[in-house]
Amino acid sequence: MIINPCTSCGACCALFRASFYWSETSEFTPGGVPSHLTVKINDFMVAMKGTDKTPPRCDCLVGEIGQSVYCKIYENRSSVCREFKPAWEDNLPSPRCDYARSVWGLEPLTPDSWRSPEGYPKAA
Template sequence: MSDTNPCLSCGACCAFFRVSFYWGECQSAGGVVPDERVEQVGPQHVAMLGTTSKPARCESLAGEVGCGVSCTMYENRSSTCREFEASWEYGEHSDPCDRARAAHGLAPLEQGWAQQPLAMPA
């Protein structure tokens, strides 16, 4: 088993899904997500810039999907990002993770990569 979090080289989820969440997570409402990193998508919801277009790619994602990525606002990311789980990160398969990886030509993560849950560094 690897001690490296595959999310550090993946980033497929950030370049596949629309990342939307309640506007109250924005800094102007007392939350942590910078207002300038989001766009309005509904009366009470915003989305990370770049994730409403097709193909989607969060503007806060740095690097090349599948080769090495990082989030330029990791400490201020939304609940949607915080709650996204890689397949087998907590011992269970994640269909959204597999779908995002497949869309970028990446194989699904194999069970057992995580000896323990690992957080991405800031």
């Protein structure tokens, strides 16, 4: 079976603070990020719980970094999470993805990370 390389990574969810405008939370936007999984940063911003800690790790990340992971609120994740692009998914590099993986001792993704052994694009 062909899988998205993020499902065997998770490094960015355990490195950066995932902060975004409070208006994205379920308290204000139906279907938004569940409010109880966020923490207030200031009058305008909240962050995913766990990513505000040292070391950071989002409370919604399930699994082992570099092995097998998933986001338990994937369909309701914030804009900052949706906009974080894994390297080469859209044929573009992603230095922040490369950096997150390097911190966790993982090699950077390559264009081939998005191809099946048969050469077809991988399914998301």
